[in-house]
Amino acid sequence: MHSVSERKMFRLSVLLILVALLVASMFISLIFGSTSVSLGDIWHTLWASELTDSASQIIWNIRLPRNIVAALVGACLATSGAILQAVMKNPLADPQIVGVSSGAGLMGVIILILFPGYDYLVPMVAFLGAMGAALMVYALAWKNGIRPSRIILAGVAVSAFLGSGISALLVFFGDRVQGALLWMVGGLAARSWPQVEVLLPYAIVGLIFACMGAKRLTILSLGDET
Numbered sequence: 747m748h749s750v751s752e753r754k755m756f757r758l759s760v761l762l763i764l765v766a767l768l769v770a771s772m773f774i775s776l777i778f779g780s781t782s783v784s785l786g787d788i789w790h791t792l793w794a795s796e797l798t799d800s801a802s803q804i805i806w807n808i809r810l811p812r813n814i815v816a817a818l819v820g821a822c823l824a825t826s827g828a829i830l831q832a833v834m835k836n837p838l839a840d841p842q843i844v845g846v847s848s849g850a851g852l853m854g855v856i857i858l859i860l861f862p863g864y865d866y867l868v869p870m871v872a873f874l875g876a877m878g879a880a881l882m883v884y885a886l887a888w889k890n891g892i893r894p895s896r897i898i899l900a901g902v903a904v905s906a907f908l909g910s911g912i913s914a915l916l917v918f919f920g921d922r923v924q925g926a927l928l929w930m931v932g933g934l935a936a937r938s939w940p941q942v943e944v945l946l947p948y949a950i951v952g953l954i955f956a957c958m959g960a961k962r963l964t965i966l967s968l969g970d971e972t
Contacts, residue, residue: 772813776805807938815937818949825956832963834894841876844901848908849879851930855912858926859919868929869948879904 776788787801797806830839830846841847853875854868886900887893912930916923 768817772817775813776809779804779809811939811942812934812937814942815945816934818942818945819932822949822952825953829956829959829963834897836894836898839894839898842905843898845879845883845904845908846876846901848905848912849882850876852908852911852915853878854929855915855926858929859915859922862922862925865925869944873948879908 773785773788777783777785781801781804783801783805787799788805791797791802791805791810794802797803826846827840830841830844831837833839834844841850850872854872857864857868857871883897883900883904886904887896889896916926
């Protein structure tokens with residue numbers, strides 16, 4: 747009982763330290779840049795009713811939304827990796843290895859290259875592509891049950907197959923690939939409040955469901971028989 751409480755205290759301490767580092771790194775990125783600002787400028791920006799000076803404009807329209815996007819993306823990537831590692835009982839599992847990223851990438855590239863007028867559908871279509879890739883991997887790995895090793899092997903094959911589809915589109919439509927390449931690589935340049943509004947609902951829903959399923963994921967890590 748004593749060791750259990752010690753482990754909980756250790757985990758809580760690590761969590762608090764990481765939260766403190768997150769807050770500190772966000773403040774550092776708000777302060778330093780091509781134009782340096784002060785903590786007073788940040789405080790004024792967060793509570794001011796009108797933003798008239800240049801420092802407030804830089805903080806509110808450039809650095810703060812970019813920070814929020816980075817934090818949300820990082821949280822979602824970390825959570826997805828933890829979920830896959832728990833389900834597959836493999837510390838090396840990630841969305842790229844099991845084909846999920848390739849499924850999302852292929853559908854996103856199809857929209858951006860073939861139907862650029864519907865780019866607002868990219869998040870939903872990419873999600874459906876990721877789900878389709880996951881179902882494909884599950885179907886290929888099924889043989890009187892599911893084993894994590896078979897899922898990873900099937901995921902590598904599906905990832906290579908879908909990745910070749912992405913490469914084919916980029917080759918055949920070389921004159922339209924700029925936006926698709928930027929989307930695939932990702933980045934925080936020129937991120938602002940519209941990107942926060944797009945990302946926030948998906949992040950909130952995904953993180954809530956992940957927390958709700960944490961106990962089931964822990965049970966899965968004990969093995970099929972248990």
